[in-house]
Amino acid sequence: MATLSISAPIARRRPLWGWTLNDGLVVARRNLIQTVRVPELLFFSLVQPVIFVLLFAYVFGGAIPIPGDAGAEAYRNYLMPGIFGQTVAFAAASSTVGLAEDLHKGIIDRFRALPMSPPAVLLGRTFADAARQILVLVVLSITGFIVGWRITGGAFNALWAYILLLLFAYTVAWIGAWIGLYMPNPETANTAGLVWLFPLTFLSNAFVPIASMPSWLQAFAAFNPVSTLVTATRELFGNPTGMQPDYWPLQHAELYTLLSCGLLIAIFATLSVRRYARATSK
Amino acid sequence: MTDAAVVASGLVKTFGEVRALDGVDLVVPRGQVVGLLGPNGAGKTTTVRILSTLLKPTSGTATVAGFDVVKQADEVRRTIGLTGQYAAVDEYLTGRENLRMFGELYHLKPSYVRERSVELLEWFDLSAAADRPVRTYSGGMRRRLDLAASLVAQPSILFLDEPTTGLDPRSRMGLWGVIEGLVAQGTTVLLTTQYLEEADQLANDIVVIDKGRVIAHGTSEQLKDQIGGDRIEIAVIDPAAVGRAVEVIRSVSTGEPKVDELRVSAPVSGGSTVLVDAIRALDLEHIEVADLVLRRPTLDDVFLSLTGHVAEEETAASEPARGRSTRRR
Numbered sequence: 001m002a003t004l005s006i007s008a009p010i011a012r013r014r015p016l017w018g019w020t021l022n023d024g025l026v027v028a029r030r031n032l033i034q035t036v037r038v039p040e041l042l043f044f045s046l047v048q049p050v051i052f053v054l055l056f057a058y059v060f061g062g063a064i065p066i067p068g069d070a071g072a073e074a075y076r077n078y079l080m081p082g083i084f085g086q087t088v089a090f091a092a093a094s095s096t097v098g099l100a101e102d103l104h105k106g107i108i109d110r111f112r113a114l115p116m117s118p119p120a121v122l123l124g125r126t127f128a129d130a131a132r133q134i135l136v137l138v139v140l141s142i143t144g145f146i147v148g149w150r151i152t153g154g155a156f157n158a159l160w161a162y163i164l165l166l167l168f169a170y171t172v173a174w175i176g177a178w179i180g181l182y183m184p185n186p187e188t189a190n191t192a193g194l195v196w197l198f199p200l201t202f203l204s205n206a207f208v209p210i211a212s213m214p215s216w217l218q219a220f221a222a223f224n225p226v227s228t229l230v231t232a233t234r235e236l237f238g239n240p241t242g243m244q245p246d247y248w249p250l251q252h253a254e255l256y257t258l259l260s261c262g263l264l265i266a267i268f269a270t271l272s273v274r275r276y277a278r279a280t281s282k
Numbered sequence: 283m284t285d286a287a288v289v290a291s292g293l294v295k296t297f298g299e300v301r302a303l304d305g306v307d308l309v310v311p312r313g314q315v316v317g318l319l320g321p322n323g324a325g326k327t328t329t330v331r332i333l334s335t336l337l338k339p340t341s342g343t344a345t346v347a348g349f350d351v352v353k354q355a356d357e358v359r360r361t362i363g364l365t366g367q368y369a370a371v372d373e374y375l376t377g378r379e380n381l382r383m384f385g386e387l388y389h390l391k392p393s394y395v396r397e398r399s400v401e402l403l404e405w406f407d408l409s410a411a412a413d414r415p416v417r418t419y420s421g422g423m424r425r426r427l428d429l430a431a432s433l434v435a436q437p438s439i440l441f442l443d444e445p446t447t448g449l450d451p452r453s454r455m456g457l458w459g460v461i462e463g464l465v466a467q468g469t470t471v472l473l474t475t476q477y478l479e480e481a482d483q484l485a486n487d488i489v490v491i492d493k494g495r496v497i498a499h500g501t502s503e504q505l506k507d508q509i510g511g512d513r514i515e516i517a518v519i520d521p522a523a524v525g526r527a528v529e530v531i532r533s534v535s536t537g538e539p540k541v542d543e544l545r546v547s548a549p550v551s552g553g554s555t556v557l558v559d560a561i562r563a564l565d566l567e568h569i570e571v572a573d574l575v576l577r578r579p580t581l582d583d584v585f586l587s588l589t590g591h592v593a594e595e596e597t598a599a600s601e602p603a604r605g606r607s608t609r610r611r
Contacts, residue, residue, distance in 0.1 A: 009398070009435050010391040019389065026386045030372060030379075037374040037415055106368035110431070113334045115359040116387040 020117040027111075027124025028131070031098065035132055042132075045094075046139050049087040053140065056083070056207060057147045064208055066242050073148055077239040080140075080149040081161075082206030085230040087136055088169035089201050091129045092176030096193030098125055099180030103279060112276075119273045126173035133169040137162060153238030161236035164257060168229050171261040172197075174268040181275040206230050209242035210250075222247035225260040232257050287312045287439050287470040288333060292342035295328050295494075302328045304494035305342070310439075310472050310487075315465055317485030318474040319581065321589075325494040326474035327367065330443045333472065334364045347439055360388075363432030363440045367447055369424035370431075373417040377408050377427050380416060381434055388435040395434065402430040406460065422453030429460065439470045446480060458483055478581030488581070492589045505584045513583070514560060515547040517573040527571075530563045550576070 015022050035042055061075045102108045102121075111121050141149075151158045176193060183189040203217065204210075204226040210218050221227050222245060231253035234241045249256040288310035295303040303325045310316040318326050331337040333344055335355040343350065349357040371380045378399055385395030403412045406426040411419060416427060425445065432440065442461070446454040461484055465471055475481050481488050482502050490498040490505070498505055514535065518527045527546050531539045534556050535548035550556045557576050564571060 009388075010394040012389050012391045014389075023387055026383055030375060030383050033379065034372070034374040105373075106366045106370040107372060109331075109336055109366050110364065110370040110384070111387070112336050113359055113362065113364040114384065114387045115356050115389065120387075 020120055020123065023116045023120030024123030024127060027121050028128040029124075031124060031128035032131065035128075042135075045132075046136060049083060049136065049140050050143050052086070053080070053083050053143050053147060060207070066209065066240055074240055076144075076148045077150065078234070078242060079207065080144040081230050081233040081237060081239055082204075083144070084137065084140060084165050084233060085168070085204070085226050086201040086206050087140060088133050088165045089172050089197055089226060090194075091133050091169040092172035092179075092197060093193035094132070095125055095129045095173040095176035096180035096183065097186060097189045098129070099177055100183035100189030100193075101186045103181070103183070104186055108276075108279060118276060119269075122174075122177050122269070122272050122276055126170055126177055129173040129176070130166055130170035133166060137165060149239075151237050153236050157236040157238070161233040164229060164232055164236075164254070167261050168225070168257065171225075171264050174265055174272060178268045178272040178275065181272060181279050200224065201226055204230065205242065205244075210245055211243050218245050219247070222250050225257055225264075228253040228256040228260070285312050286310060287314075288316075288344070288346050288472055290329070290333065290342065290344040293329065293332060293339050293344060294341045295325075295332060295337065296340045302494055303332075303339070303342075306491065306494070306496055308472075308489060308496070310470055312470055313465075313468050314487060315461075315471040315473060315485045317481035317488045318472060318491060319476070319478065319481045319488055319585070320474075320491040321476060323493075324491045326476075326491065327443055328494075329491070330364075330441050330472065330474055334362055334441050335359055360435070361437060361439055363435070363437035365425075365429050365432045365440070365442050365445055367444045369421075369428040371416055371424065371427050374415055376413045376415055377403060377419070377430075378412045380427060380431055384431045385434045390435060398434055398436075402433060406430045420453075422449055422456065425449060425453065425457060426460070429457070433464075437469070440464065440472070442471060442473045444474055444476065446475075446477070454480075478585065482581055490585065490588060497588050498584070502581065505581065506579045508584065508587075511578070512550055512553070512556075512576055513547050513579055514550045514556060515545060515573070515575050515577065516560070516564070516571050517545045519544070519570045519572050523567075523569045526567050527564070527569050530560065530567055530569065533563060534559045544572070 056079050057076050061079070064075055066074045066078045099108075099122075108121065112118070153161075179192055180189055183192060203221050204224045205221060206226060210221045210227065213221060228249045231241055231244065231250055235253065244250045286309050288308065290306060290308040293303050293306040293308075294301070306325065306329055308316070308318075308329070318329060320326050328337065332339050333346055333351060335351050335358050338352055345351065346358045347361040349361065351358050372383070375383065381399040381402060382395055385398065386392070403409045406429070408423060408427060408430070411423060416424060419427065429442075429445065445461070446457050449457065458480070461471065461473075471484075473481070473484060486501065488500065488502055488505060489496055498508070500508070514531065516527060516531065518524055521544060524541060524544065524546065528539050528541060531546050531548050535550050537549040539546050539548035554576065557574070561574065
């Protein structure tokens with residue numbers, strides 16, 4: 001057997017942007033390579049929102065009137081930002097499952113025994129899961145365009161709407177990451193990662209106007225950041241917002257969305273980093 | 283500067299009510315291999331996790347390469363390589379991509395990582411598979427890549443937590459060869475195993491732990507001497523003859539015979555003349571034997587006499603119980 005002959009290891013100089021970001025990008029690249037290597041997973045994660053578009057546009061569309069606008073055409077314009085909002089929210093589930101798998105397979109143990117920046121594993125995970133949503137949004141937008149959705153708010157506003165959606169994906173990815181660090185195994189993560197997302201996305205104005213809900217639910221829906229995200233993107237895309245009840249978050253949808261994203265990231269990043277320091281494989 | 287690479291004293295770790303470690307003392311001299319031997323749940327993995335900075339001890343202290351594992355965790359991490367019970371590599375990345383990622387996370391220069399990866403892949407006989415995703419690898423290849431990943435930064439101290447669990451004998455021997463090669467180049471190794479044979483093969487020093495405590499410590503030979511030298515072991519054919527066989531064995535042995543179904547064994551001294559005496563006596567008594575051997579004690583025997591139970595895997599429980607003759611390989 002040959003012997004290892006190489007010279008002593010050569011350390012790299014600290015990059016300008018610091019180790020945390022550097023290591024975070026290394027981990028993000030790893031997570032994105034996974035996406036490319038399992039095209040089936042990517043394919044089906046795209047199919048689900050596309051099916052939602054078709055179901056809502058053609059099955060429910062005629063039955064859900066949009067106050068102030070008439071016809072199925074109006075509902076499709078109303079619907080698309082809702083689908084966008086719901087879909088990016090589900091980015092959280094992949095963070096939950098991804099971290100649970102990494103823990104289960106012992107790769108987190110290896111990361112934690114490296115002299116790397118500890119938050120980088122979480123940073124890389126959330127970043128990759130949000131970045132994956134770019135492709136999802138492209139596919140959804142094309143589908144939407146085919147069923148009659150139109151952007152009428154201008155290119156700059158549309159771009160800002162997409163950025164808000166990605167910011168929201170990144171925010172919920174941190175919540176998902178935090179849940180993932182508590183999961184005993186990937187199977188549990190599959191369920192726990194999704195279960196809270198259904199009420200979060202359906203108790204909002206993503207698919208139906210809030211005004212149609214019982215009044216006690218209206219308050220919850222109005223303060224749900226999914227509602228404000230969807231409202232903000234509707235406004236930016238120039239799509240109908242429907243009749244909005246009189247709640248501050250809905251009247252300041254963009255500001256409320258930005259504030260809640262900032263607050264949620266601060267809370268869940270702190271909790272996750274703290275949990276990560278104690279997480280080991282089972 | 284001491285000559286010890288790893289020093290642990292009085293390590294205690296509790297998980298709620300469970301006392302996983304109950305005061306473990308351990309010294310690994312520089313350039314040596316110490317085997318941490320014990321059954322599942324004895325505290326081997328917990329010890330390695332504390333020494334590799336993954337867990338904080340409830341009490342007690344430990345230094346690795348002179349650095350405190352709690353207060354100087356980052357310095358410790360720069361010095362060590364860790365290979366756990368699972369092949370902790372990314373399944374979807376190729377072998378080469380895995381090594382690159384870990385090299386970058388060790389904060390090594392990309393050009394160095396590239397060269398080192400080529401060298402490691404070659405050394406571990408993975409060059410042909412270097413650009414294939416790891417999920418296409420066999421179990422043995424994964425373990426080799428896992429070990430390669432912990433060597434990217436050329437650690438002077440290596441923690442191997444059950445490195446060959448679940449491997450077939452051929453892959454196991456291959457991995458032993460690699461570990462021996464590393465030790466020959468001066469690497470210090472702390473190895474945990476439940477395979478007595480593995481500790482016997484690789485380790486200079488063996489520390490036996492059970493229920494979170496060190497119960498014995500020494501070279502393989504010293505441990506074997508502790509329970510007496512050679513043993514005679516016979517297996518009779520007729521179950522009714524066991525009682526008479528015990529009497530025969532007692533007449534040639536230096537200690538009380540042990541009986542396990544059809545097997546009778548006892549410590550002896552005097553080497554092969556004992557065998558002749560035993561055969562003669564058995565023949566006189568007309569006891570037919572299926573097997574008759576004189577052997578040096580294995581670590582199995584050591585473990586049995588120290589703990590009163592066999593160092594058995596929990597997963598082996600599905601096999602029919604064959605008492606102390608149960609051996610893993």
